[in-house]
Amino acid sequence: MNTSIDRILLEEDGYYPNHPFLPALIYRQAVDMPIDESEQLFKKHRWSNTWVGGVFDYHHYHSRTHEILALVEGSARLKLGGPNGRTVDVKKGDLIIIPAGVAHKNEWATDDFQVLAAYPFGESFDLKTGDKEEYEEALSQIPDAPAPAADPLLGENGPLMELWNRS
Template identity: 40%
Template structure:
């Protein structure tokens, strides 16, 4: 199917990509989705085939435990949460899993793609999906900053802070695509943009 026709069909369903706005779930805020590719940068492999996907205002936050809303969303979409914490203040990437980060509280400035990479400001309610190999680090956060991290079933994180060895490069190339988008399930950009590349 031609991409323009595909996008027209999505627009008819209330979805769109590339400057797009969608709803993460009934009763949630309207999410604006951004995506971009990061090519290899110095020692950081990034992922030239799979875009980083940033969901702005993806989930309304509030209450005594805002992180639980992200955990419920990720579980519902087949991405089991594995931790609550922040983002490390040093460049690193993962070779054992694609990672989704739900920003439950506070705000931060992140650098994606390794040294000299792309700077992104995130706040409570945002979510970012990082393909395996994507460098990331925290450049600074407020005291309230809290993150929920999740991975597709059977995938997990490792913390790599140097160029990948042959085994890690091989793993990055063979890591399976997730079956669902962590935010929008079967209708999300992962099931579209990651599988049509």
């Protein structure tokens, strides 16, 4: 893969747990194929339960599964990690890998912005919004989120496996 990879490790803040040791990853300009081909490639590498759409305009996270967002159209400014997190600019062709617990929010997007999302092993996702009551439960669920079996783009020998120490 001839692309740069941004690694973003985010700290918990008492409302948004983020992940204690897995960084969010952004593969820059890594997805250059139609949605149906991307979806088939992700499924081949055991990332499924796909959908196409936008990203919520409020901070939220998933405590029971990791998530990928392949930018298939447009561009956006996303906030990762909750209100005290990090803002990233992303555009068509980027792939964001979001560990369980990492908050994300759409702060701005072009009118044509769309992502293709998927989850390891087709896991179903929960939706948590930073309510203090959710926090302790989320902390206990995050470590149990199933580790991906393969990088969504390059399979078992892809960079995700090394970057998340899963090789």
